[in-house]
Amino acid sequence: MQKYLLVRIWSLLLFILSYLPVMAQTTDTAAHKPPAVKKKTTVVNTAADTSRPKPRPVKIKKDTTHRIAAPRIKKDTAAVIAPPATADSTLNKKDSTVAAAPKVLPPSAFDLYMKKLAQENMFLKPGRPSYYDTNIMRPFADMDWLVYMVAGILLIVSIIRLLYLKYFTDLFRAFFNPTLSQRQLKDQLSQSPFPNFLFNVFFALSLGVYLYLVLYRQQVFPQAEPWLLIPGLVVLVTLVYGIKYVMLRFCGWLFGNAELADAYIFILYLINKVLGVLLVPFLVVIAFCEPQIAQTFLYISIFFIVLLIVYRYIRSYSLVRQYLSFSKLHFFLYLCAFEVAPVLILTKVLLNIWLTGNP
Template sequence: MLKHLIVIFLALIPVQLWAQTDSTPPPVTQPKPVIRKADSVKRVAPVAKPAADTIRRLADSAMVKPDSVKRGADTVVPVRQLTWQEDTLYQRLFRNAYLPIGKPGVFMISQQWVRESKDKLFYVLVGLLLILGFIRASFPKYFTYLFMLVRQTSFRQKQTREQLLQGRLPSLMMNILFLLVAGIFVSVVFTQKKITNIPFWYLVLYSILILAGVYLLKFLFLRFTGWVFRVSEAAETYIFIVFLVNKLMAVVLLPLVWLLAFSEGDFNVIVFTISTFIIVLLLLYRYILALAAVRNMVRVSPFHFFIYLCAVEILPVLLIYKVVFSKMGLSI
């Protein structure tokens, strides 16, 4: 029995020692401080939006800008510095063949474009048509005899000529119409072919005055020549033929002036060619008809008639043309 008590006592001694070692009190933990909500919230000042220049500087600084990259111990390979234009987003959005952004500007001097208005010319040509229509409506017989005389095979029939000579007023109006149409035709041709740099309406005025002066001098010269050489009838016949062909030329050229003034390109060239051909044909008709009529009254050879054409028809026009343009100091 005693042995059993000693064994139990010896077995309880280590348990008691372990209990004494683990019976140390736990560390005292201090309470956590209570943080109020008002102290944990901090006021943040509003951030201003960066300007466009600042954004661009930041973008430039964000790009890779190394000056060189080392390879090995001694080798230094330069690296090209990137710019903001070479960014992938920029290339996708703005790099276009029709938008040369980033390229140097092109310096170019250009003249101010002035719209060419032909309204005045349109209304002037409408006025010429009204004048022709007024003459045609007021003097219908004059137009009938005018074209009847052209279709006659012989000029010896004096009845039609006498009936035309009786119409002084329509003859004067048709002569004025010829001067206006011929002056505008010459001005349109000179302007389109760039023969002279005179303003258009000044050129129209000069052309009308030159034509009026040429035919007035021709009329006076023929009258004076017929009186001096006692061939007044032949001179009157030639004067009548000259102004007759001029009246026909005014009627024929008026629609061609419309087409020539308001056309361009190949059609303009065709109209100009047709107009030139008609003018040359009418002039040849006038000279042939005048030679046939005058030779019946005066003995004139074709050679002398050609000399007369050069001295009276062609030379005065060239002289007046040269004098007018040389006085104005303009080159043609």
């Protein structure tokens, strides 16, 4: 029993002795603040106490307290060891701050101009006046086909001239020399039926396109389809002069003056062929120039058309006087009944269609 008691006392003493270094270290750190010098002595003491019996593995509080206290010692030592600031160090700090600041570039000429514009322009100010666009949005119309059509007309007249150069030359000689045309050139031109037919077709095509361009510039039928209106006008011109040709032939046969009818038909279609060639440059200008220029050339073309019609009547009057004796009143009535009245009736019908939409 006594032996057992002595063993317990001895184990208790060993346990107390093992905790003496830990208690000494905690009392030292609590009594003194951790300056750098004293911490070094404590580190030495801990190193010196290694000869003593080591604590059990469960007691790891010694290392943890030492590691937790270490950062505070470093901060304090850094505060103690830091040298006082000098004038050179402050200058170096100022230089570093100046160097780190971003460089401010001067304003460019574009920025100055935009600033001046914002100050002077009334539309860029906060209290600018408001304007409303009242223009009607026009639908896009693809007019590329007009280029090809006018180019095709130029190609046709150039091919006819190259293939039948003699006929082309005789045609204008007969136009400018009426006495020579009646005696010599009439038979030469009548003996070339195919060129005569080509020039008549070209006149109908040229006059039909001219009428379409006049209607287009004047906005008579703005919603009409060109691929329907242009062939319709060409067919209309063909029908008008075809019916006129048949009526003149019938009147010459009826009244026994077939030679006079042939002479008048020759003059009529001679003027038409010259008119078809004359309209070609006006087609180009009216189709592609600006509205003001196109309007001017439209009036010039109308003047030439009227001039050619008057010239045709003068030549017809001098021709008919060679075969028949009649008064000027009869000739005037003929012009009103067969030349002027159909044109006026056709114009009235077109205006009714344009204004009311009903024929």
